[in-house]
Amino acid sequence: MTNFFNSLGFTGSIAKAAIFAGVSIAVGLGGVVAAQPGQTASAPQTHAPGSPLVLKSVSVELPTSDRTFPEGPGSEEINNNCLACHSAGMVLNQPAMPEAAWASEVHKMVSTYKAPVSDEDAATIIAYLTRLKGAP
């Protein structure tokens, strides 16, 4: 199992939330209208005027993960097929489940979410997951 440092892929992933200069929109709320006729008590309140909110453009960098699946028969197939769309963490956080449940998950990825996985690799991945996190 790779260590957690690698698993989070910190290389180049330091969070940054740079604000573009000069592209903010000043939002004046001074001109808001009063509550609409027929508005019920449960409806949202019309905001009090005069509270300016400025939306600012945002540029961030999202962390990536280079965590891989534990080595073993089928680890190459699961690493090659699955990590393009999602990192390994959520799979490794799954509880032990029967083979049928793992098969159902893998088939959902292929048939519904269109993961381009060959039948042969899908079978290998199901066997891998059942070995790693199987249950009766």
Add this chain to the structure above:
Amino acid sequence: MLQQLGGTAAALVSGRAWGEAVTTLPLPGGPGERVLTDAFPQKGRMVLQRTRPPMLETPFEVFDQGVFTPNDRFFVRWHWAVIPTEINVDTYSVAVHGHVNSPLTLSLKQILDLPSVELAAVNQCSGNSRGFFQPRVAGGEWANGAMGNAKWMGVRLKDVLDRAGVKAGAQRVRFAGLDDPVVDSAPKFMKSLDIDHARDGEVMIAYAMNGQQLPLLNGFPLRLIVPGWYSTYWVKMLNSIEVLDGPDENFWTKIAYTIPDTPGANIKPGETGVKMVPINRLVPRSFVTNLRDGDVIHPGVSTAVRGIAFGGSTGVKAVELSTDGGASWKPTDLGADEGKYGFRQWSTSLTAPAGDLTMMVRCTNNDGLAQPATPNWNPSGFMRNVIETTRLGAA
């Protein structure tokens, strides 16, 4: 910002192995260990469920700090990994199209010029607490932190729809955002609401959360707010509002996020042939926030107990506490009412003799719906709202 970067860098080089703090979620059968991460932009320390697409859980102690969940601790959940990381407020726009008289493209400025509304509402993932299901089910293995409460400010969806002019015969309004699947042919994430719901004056398009613009990972710059409904409908980075003159056949509405059409979405494990319907209204929940399983209090002395509750589709009527396994219930004091869709704080005190103590907390909402004594079960792990139990010692 420099300070934040410094903090992040420091976290990389100290502590366990390469420095991650970890927490253990008490999930039956495990695995419960999760990294506590500071690596996500505009977010503070979060429980890492998945790096990509991001799934971040709010550490539970945050809920003891007040009824509004700070933006930087608010949970995060994305379905697809292609998420824009740059949003330019000058060029961002929302299309209102489909079965309307005048299709529109609204700039942020035009949205912000509409009448502004504000309300508090709980945003809770359909699968919050899935990790406590028994038998366990596949999915995001959340503890109880895939929820949060914020004061949302924005514009009524109704006002936006009225500007485009909904045509007679409209049935649904479907929403989509800027996120996309990695594989082109995969179903884009979209959700829809009935036209009457979309026009009820409560559903809103939010541009602010607790008085600030939304963190990018919570849907900046615009997010649909569907008060009293599960988070799956709260489409992030909203850029498409499409009026449909027929049913929504899209996967994410028709097939995903469906629940058994039974009370509490409850079926027996393995039960088949059950009618499924799209998940919809939140159900009531309540939690103790200042004491945790295994805590020890002093016997014979009054101990403060407090927490949060929400009524779901309506406000909190009562929060009660039982220390006798649910045989009898005592009322608690409710804190300020910040709006019927939000968290409500509750508090009380208890004095216990030496020994083990089991504390149960139950919320009843204004429709008279109370939390059940036994957990629900369904294969997707949705809508858990069983009465929570905290086991304490008094010594």
